[in-house]
Every structure is written in C-alpha cells, then in structure tokens.
Amino acid sequence: MAILESYEQKSLEERINKLKVALKRYQDDKEHAFEAKAIDENIRLLQVQSQLEKELEQPLVGLSLSETIHKCIILNNSSKASKLKSDFKVPDKRFWWIKLKALVEMRGWDELDKF
Amino acid sequence: MSHLGTSSSTLNVVTLRELARKELTTVLDSVRGKKCLVLDPNISGPLSLIAEFSLLRDHGVEKIHYLQQGPLETELTSLIYICRPQLQYMKYIAEHIQCHQNEQLSSPNTTRYEYSLFFVPRRTRICQKVLEESGDDLLSLELDNTFKELYLDGDYTSIYYAARALMRLQTLFGLFPRVIGKGDCAKQLADMLLRMRREVAVDDPSSTMSVSQNIDSLIIIDRSVDLITPLCTQLTYEGLIDEVFSIRASHVEVDSSIVGPAPQKPTVTAGAATSTSTATSSQPPMPPQPLAKKKKIGLNSGDKLFARLRDMNFAVVGGVLSSVAKRINDDYEAHIISSSGLCERDWNVRHQAKTVAQIREFINKLGGLQSEHQSLRTHTGIAEEIVAVTVTPEFNKALEVQQNLVAGIDINTQNEYIEEMINRQVPLVQVLRLLCLQSLVNGGLKQKNFEFFKKEILQTYGFEHLQTLSNLEKLNMFVKQVSNRNQYAYIRKSLRLIVDEVDEHNPQDVSYVYSGYAPLSVRLLQCVATKSGPSSISISNVGGGATGAVTNASGIRGNGWKGYEDVLRTIPGKTFDEVQRLEDGAIRPKRLIPGQQPHVTLIFFLGGCTYTEISAIRFLAQQDESHREFVIATTQIINGNSLLNSIIQKTDHPGVTNGLS
Numbered sequence: 140m141a142i143l144e145s146y147e148q149k150s151l152e153e154r155i156n157k158l159k160v161a162l163k164r165y166q167d168d169k170e171h172a173f174e175a176k177a178i179d180e181n182i183r184l185l186q187v188q189s190q191l192e193k194e195l196e197q198p199l200v201g202l203s204l205s206e207t208i209h210k211c212i213i214l215n216n217s218s219k220a221s222k223l224k225s226d227f228k229v230p231d232k233r234f235w236w237i238k239l240k241a242l243v244e245m246r247g248w249d250e251l252d253k254f
Numbered sequence: 255m256s257h258l259g260t261s262s263s264t265l266n267v268v269t270l271r272e273l274a275r276k277e278l279t280t281v282l283d284s285v286r287g288k289k290c291l292v293l294d295p296n297i298s299g300p301l302s303l304i305a306e307f308s309l310l311r312d313h314g315v316e317k318i319h320y321l322q323q324g325p326l327e328t329e330l331t332s333l334i335y336i337c338r339p340q341l342q343y344m345k346y347i348a349e350h351i352q353c354h355q356n357e358q359l360s361s362p363n364t365t366r367y368e369y370s371l372f373f374v375p376r377r378t379r380i381c382q383k384v385l386e387e388s389g390d391d392l393l394s395l396e397l398d399n400t401f402k403e404l405y406l407d408g409d410y411t412s413i414y415y416a417a418r419a420l421m422r423l424q425t426l427f428g429l430f431p432r433v434i435g436k437g438d439c440a441k442q443l444a445d446m447l448l449r450m451r452r453e454v455a456v457d458d459p460s461s462t463m464s465v466s467q468n469i470d471s472l473i474i475i476d477r478s479v480d481l482i483t484p485l486c487t488q489l490t491y492e493g494l495i496d497e498v499f500s501i502r503a504s505h506v507e508v509d510s511s512i513v514g515p516a517p518q519k520p521t522v523t524a525g526a527a528t529s530t531s532t533a534t535s536s537q538p539p540m541p542p543q544p545l546a547k548k549k550k551i552g553l554n555s556g557d558k559l560f561a562r563l564r565d566m567n568f569a570v571v572g573g574v575l576s577s578v579a580k581r582i583n584d585d586y587e588a589h590i591i592s593s594s595g596l597c598e599r600d601w602n603v604r605h606q607a608k609t610v611a612q613i614r615e616f617i618n619k620l621g622g623l624q625s626e627h628q629s630l631r632t633h634t635g636i637a638e639e640i641v642a643v644t645v646t647p648e649f650n651k652a653l654e655v656q657q658n659l660v661a662g663i664d665i666n667t668q669n670e671y672i673e674e675m676i677n678r679q680v681p682l683v684q685v686l687r688l689l690c691l692q693s694l695v696n697g698g699l700k701q702k703n704f705e706f707f708k709k710e711i712l713q714t715y716g717f718e719h720l721q722t723l724s725n726l727e728k729l730n731m732f733v734k735q736v737s738n739r740n741q742y743a744y745i746r747k748s749l750r751l752i753v754d755e756v757d758e759h760n761p762q763d764v765s766y767v768y769s770g771y772a773p774l775s776v777r778l779l780q781c782v783a784t785k786s787g788p789s790s791i792s793i794s795n796v797g798g799g800a801t802g803a804v805t806n807a808s809g810i811r812g813n814g815w816k817g818y819e820d821v822l823r824t825i826p827g828k829t830f831d832e833v834q835r836l837e838d839g840a841i842r843p844k845r846l847i848p849g850q851q852p853h854v855t856l857i858f859f860l861g862g863c864t865y866t867e868i869s870a871i872r873f874l875a876q877q878d879e880s881h882r883e884f885v886i887a888t889t890q891i892i893n894g895n896s897l898l899n900s901i902i903q904k905t906d907h908p909g910v911t912n913g914l915s
Contacts, residue, residue: 177708177709177720180712180717181712203716203717230710236677236678
C-alpha cells in the first residue's frame with residue numbers, strides 16, 4: 140500500500156519517503172527479495188532523475204528508466220545515458236532499441252551510420 | 255444467422271425490457287411537469303437500449319444533459335439526476351447547486367430549481383439487464399471489472415446483482431430445475447440463488463414458484479475457470495471488431511470516413527441537448543461525441559448482414575461481403591431494366607393499375623436495397639480497417655506465439671519475441687496478454703525468465719507496475735513455476751482443446767472461432783450440455799463420459815459432470831450440480847406434454863465472457879439436432895484488453911508521461 144501512496148505524493152521527498160517505508164517492510168521478508176530490489180531501484184532512479192532535472196533543465200521525475208535514457212539521448216547527453224545503463228544493468232539489447240528509436244527521432248543519421 | 259435470435263424464442267426477454275422501462279418511467283413520473291434529465295454518461299448507452307427518446311419525452315423530459323464538470327445551464331427548473339453513486343458525480347452536482355444558488359443571490363427573482371437525484375444501484379446500470387437489441391439470446395448486466403473485483407478485491411457485490419437478476423428470471427420463467435457449474439465464485443452465486451429462493455418462500459408462502467417449463471438448467475461458469483480463452487485474440491468478425499475498436503453496449507465507434515456518408519434521417523433526438531450526434535441508428539440518448547468525425551454504429555441482429563457475419567471466422571467475411579455486393583449490384587441492374595420496361599408500357603391504360611402497383615413495389619424494394627447497401631458499405635469499411643490490422647507482422651507474430659502456446663508447441667523464440675515487444679514499447683497490455691498466457695499454459699514461468707520479464711517491464715513501463723505484477727501474481731495469472739507438472743497439457747488433451755484441421759468456411763467444431771483452439775469454457779459446457787460432450791468428432795480416451803452419458807427427456811445429460819471428474823479436478827474452483835425441487839419434493843409440478851419439453855439452457859458467465867465464446871455457443875445450438883436453445887447471460891462482455899486493463903495499475907501522478915512518442 141505504501142507503494143501506491145507514494146505515487147500520490149506531490150513532492151519528490153514525500154514520494155521517496157513512502158517508498159522507503161515500503162522498502163523496509165519488504166526487506167525483512169525473503170519471499171519478497173525481488174520487490175525490495177525493485178523499490179530500491181525506484182528510489183535510486185527518482186534521486187538520479189531529480190539530479191538530472193537540475194542539470195538538463197528538463198522534467199524527468201516520474202518517467203520510467205527507459206524513458207529517462209531516451210530523453211538523455213535526445214538531449215545529446217549520451218554519457219548520462221550510458222551511465223544509467225550501467226547503473227541499472229540495462230541489457231544491451233534494450234539499450235540499443237532505445238538508442239535507435241531516439242536517433243531516428245532526432246534524425247541523427249551520422250550516429251545511426253555507426254550502428 | 256443465429257436461429258436463437260428469432261422472435262419465437264422460448265425465453266421472451268422483451269418482458270425484461272418492459273420491466274426496466276416501467277421502473278424508469280416511475281422515476282420520471284415522480285417529478286411533475288417539464289424536466290431536464292441529467293445523465294451519467296456511462297448510463298446513457300444501456301439506457302438507450304431500453305428507452306427511446308419519445309418515451310422520455312412522453313414522460314415530460316424536455317432536455318437531456320450529461321453530468322459533467324462545470325455549470326449546468328438550463329431554463330428548466332426541475333432537474334432529475336440519474337447516476338451511479340460516485341464521488342466525482344456528487345461533486346459535480348454540488349457544483350451545479352452552488353452555481354444556481356449564486357444566481358439566485360445575484361437576481362432574487364429567478365425561480366427556484368428543484369433537484370431529484372436517483373442512484374443506479376452502485377455500478378449496475380439502469381435496468382437489470384441490458385439486452386442485446388434483437389439478439390434475444392444474450393443478456394448482459396453491463397457491470398465493469400467484475401473479475402478483478404471478485405478475485406483481486408474480494409468484493410462480491412457482483413454476485414449479489416447476478417443472483418438478483420437470476421431470481422428475476424426465475425420469477426418470470428419458473429425455477430431452474432438444475433443448477434450446474436464450476437468455479438468458487440460460481441458456487442457462491444449458486445448458493446446465494448438457492449438461499450434467495452428459500453427466503454422468498456418463507457416471506458411469502460403463497461408465492462409458490464413452479465418449476466420452469468422452458469428452462470432445463472442453469473449452467474454457471476466462473477471466469478477464473480478459464481482465463482486462457484480471453485487472452486487469445488478473437489478471430490470471429492464480432493470478436494475482432496471488439497479487439498480492434500472495442501464494443502460498448504452493442505455499439506462501436508469508428509471514424510465516419512470508414513463507413514461513408516449515411517442517408518440522414520430526421521431523428522427524434524432533435525429536441526435533445528445532445529443532438530449533435532451523427533449516428534444513423536435510432537438510438538436516442540447518445541453520449542456527446544467529442545469529435546464530429548466519430549460515428550456510432552449499432553451492432554445487432556436487426557442488421558441482417560451483421561447477423562450473418564458476426565459469428566463467422568474473419569477469414570470468411572471478405573468472401574461473403576463480395577458476394578453480397580455482387581448480388582446487390584445485380585438487383586439494382588434488374589430494377590433499372592424492369593423500370594425502363596415499365597415506362598414503355600405506361601401509355602397502355604389497361605395496364606395502368608397494375609403498373610402503378612409495380613412501381614410502388616419497385617420503390618419499396620429499392621428502399622430495402624438502399625438500406626442493405628448502406629449496411630454493406632458499413633461492414634466493408636469496418637472489415638477493411640480490421641484487415642489493415644490483421645495483415646501487420648505484429649498481429650501475426652503475436653497470434654503465432656499465442657497459437658503455439660495454447661497448442662503446447664514449445665518454441666524458444668517466443669520469449670525473444672516478447673522481449674522485443676517490450677523493447678519496442680508496445681502497450682503493456684499486449685505484452686501481458688502473451689506473458690500471462692504463457693504462464694497459464696505452462697503453470698508459470700521459470701524463475702530466471704520470470705524475474706527477467708518483471709525487471710524489463712518495471713524499467714520500461716515504470717516502477718508503479720510492481721503493483722500490476724503483484725496483482726497478476728495474486729490472481730495466479732503470471733507466476734513463477736513451482737512444479738514441472740503441467741496441468742494445462744492434461745486439460746488440453748482430455749477436453750480436446752486443439753483441433754488441427756479447421757475449415758473456417760464450413761466449421762465442424764467450435765474451435766473454428768480461434769482457428770484451431772476450442773475455448774476451454776465452451777468445452778466445459780459441452781461436457782454437461784451436449785449429448786456427445788467435447789469429443790464429438792474423434793472420440794479419444796475421455797474418461798468415458800461421452801459414451802456412457804444418459805440423456806433424460808429434457809435433453810440435458812442426466813449425468814451432469816459425470817465422466818469428467820478427473821479433468822475437472824485439475825481446473826481450479828469448486829464443481830457443483832444442484833437440483834431445485836418444489837417444497838413437496840416434486841421436481842416437476844405437472845407432467846410435460848410431449849413436444850413441449852424444456853429446451854432452453856441458460857448459461858451464466860460470472861466475471862464476463864467474450865464475443866467469441868458467444869459465437870461458439872451459438873454454433874453449438876445450431877449443431878444440436880434436438881433444437882436446444884442456449885441463452886447466454888453474463889456480468890459483462892470482456893476481451894483480453896479489458897480484462898487486463900482492469901488489473902493494470904493506473905498511473906495518474908504528477909510529472910509522468912505515457913510513453914515515449
């Protein structure tokens with residue numbers, strides 16, 4: 140329930156706090172190792188997004204991880220995209236799909252050529 | 255065409271419509287004078303099935319508004335609100351009243367408004383229910399999300415509404431002699447129905463209900479018994495219309511360019527506030543249409559062409575349309591020739607009278623041809639749009655994966671394909687349809703794959719879908735494999751779910767509706783409701799039930815589930831078979847006259863059924879030499895998308911976009 144509540148929070152801080160409550164609950168439970176890991180990832184993503192928002196001056200909080208990577212590439216910031224990929228262990232295959240899609244949108248034909 | 259749809263159908267569902275109309279007019283008459291009806295937009299569809307605008311007008315309704323945000327401006331002072339008790343509607347109404355009060359404060363001479371508010375029972379709709387307009391073999395309660403409510407939320411209110419609707423049918427048609435079914439919630443419904451009937455007997459001992467002379471049994475199938483079928487792509491014409499456009503209360507909305515211009519008829523809706531609708535059907539209270547380009551089309555057996563096409567496999571539809579087109583063309587030409595012939599003979603006074611009669615006949619027939627022509631145009635347009643979808647590689651690839659899954663053909667490429675779908679960011683519901691299907695037919699996914707897909711979904715579609723995944727796990731639709739025993743494989747073999755040779759043009763078995771897969775739910779019905787059971791063609795080693803079956807006078811297998819116990823045990827949910835007797839213990843109050851045996855079997859789908867299942871049941875009725883009729887009742891019509899969308903966590907939080915492009 141805390142997870143659902145977290146999405147109703149308007150401030151990022153509140154949202155993260157709610158997620159931390161949920162995380163605590165799941166951490167004590169071996170059955171829910173996957174969930175705990177996912178919530179932990181979610182918290183990390185929100186933190187990275189708020190940091191990137193400041194740097195790139197673009198709204199990012201609330202996007203999914205793939206959407207965030209996509210946005211970084213669109214904004215000509217491939218290094219940030221690559222960092223997200225390694226930090227969150229995004230499989231190569233998905234990463235290339237995201238990149239391909241973004242490059243087509245940007246008409247970055249030179250980059251596409253290098254594929 | 256379904257012969258169930260004839261007016262001679264033993265079950266006269268018109269009676270139900272009459273009851274609903276009566277309730278509605280009582281509500282309208284409770285407020286005197288001219289009044290303005292303010293409707294919950296979700297109710298207007300079902301409402302239009304029971305009442306035309308002229309009925310509303312006869313009871314003093316001058317205008318119809320939709321209940322929505324913002325001020326309500328009307329010169330009428332009596333307002334009747336009909337809506338579901340939902341918070342947002344209460345807010346709108348409060349807003350209206352507040353607004354009117356402010357008006358009065360600023361100009362005290364304005365007349366006072368009178369408000370009446372009627373709730374439509376929770377979220378059931380206005381009548382109990384809604385009937386397909388002229389199908390007469392289908393009753394739907396038009397509830398939403400019942401499967402999710404029953405199995406995820408543990409909210410059993412829909413069982414209560416279903417029981418009440420069934421009680422009403424029993425009041426009209428007599429007690430169902432037998433109540434058979436499968437599924438935990440189905441069992442609860444049966445129990446509630448038996449209890450309600452006992453309560454009626456206690457409350458009013460004089461109201462002795464007799465046993466039905468028309469209906470031999472009620473079969474209740476619970477959606478949880480068969481989740482595989484709705485996840486498969488429907489391949490009948492009506493089913494595909496639902497998959498591509500979504501059918502709501504027997505209506506579909508399509509771009510008006512698809513179906514071409516329609517002959518404009520002056521409609522009675524002209525006086526209604528919402529008469530912007532461009533629909534040709536005689537539906538009165540139409541929801542306001544946000545885009546003028548959209549057109550609402552009624553899908554019912556009143557349209558002869560649609561009645562012929564609806565249950566066919568889509569592969570056959572094109573051929574039928576072109577032969578109908580050819581026939582109409584020939585008819586037109588024949589008319590032109592005969593009419594020119596008429597003109598030449600016109601001078602002949604002796605033939606004058608005859609000629610005029612011929613002209614009238616010709617003109618009358620031309621009118622028929624024109625409406626047929628319009629229907630042809632509509633369905634050709636719709637079929638073209640469907641083809642545009644069915645020729646895409648995405649559609650075919652997903653279909654191939656589905657068909658391999660249900661047939662138990664293990665190809666390793668399907669996971670690769672699902673991964674690619676996620677990477678292409680197709681709507682989540684499409685991904686989940688395949689993943690859930692895979693989980694259901696294999697008793698779960700291997701741990702590695704299970705966690706891989708969960709992670710891919712969360713990172714691609716958003717972490718809030720942790721809730722979606724946990725919902726699906728709770729419903730046993732997407733789980734980790736715990737044992738190697740595959741129960742679906744056993745069910746598939748025992749009930750012959752896969753039929754290799756399917757002739758869509760001349761179907762021999764219900765499996766034609768999915769081009770080779772027979773819906774599990776319908777196979778279960780065949781176990782109890784047809785003489786030969788599910789193995790009518792090639793008798794395999796099905797528990798002996800098929801051959802040993804004893805049919806009683808009424809035609810229903812006297813054995814109930816007998817012979818199928820083993821396979822039923824592997825399907826989740828309770829199995830039951832109850833006989834309803836009169837108080838004195840007699841099953842039938844009077845002897846049946848030969849030839850007047852009950853021959854209607856009522857089938858109730860709790861938690862929803864698909865158009866394809868309805869088509870399959872209509873097909874069964876046509877095959878049965880004993881001229882058995884099936885009447886299908888359901889909480890609502892569903893498809894894989896609507897089923898899963900009720901379970902998918904909605905994201906409605908600030909700072910979120912819906913996908914990349």
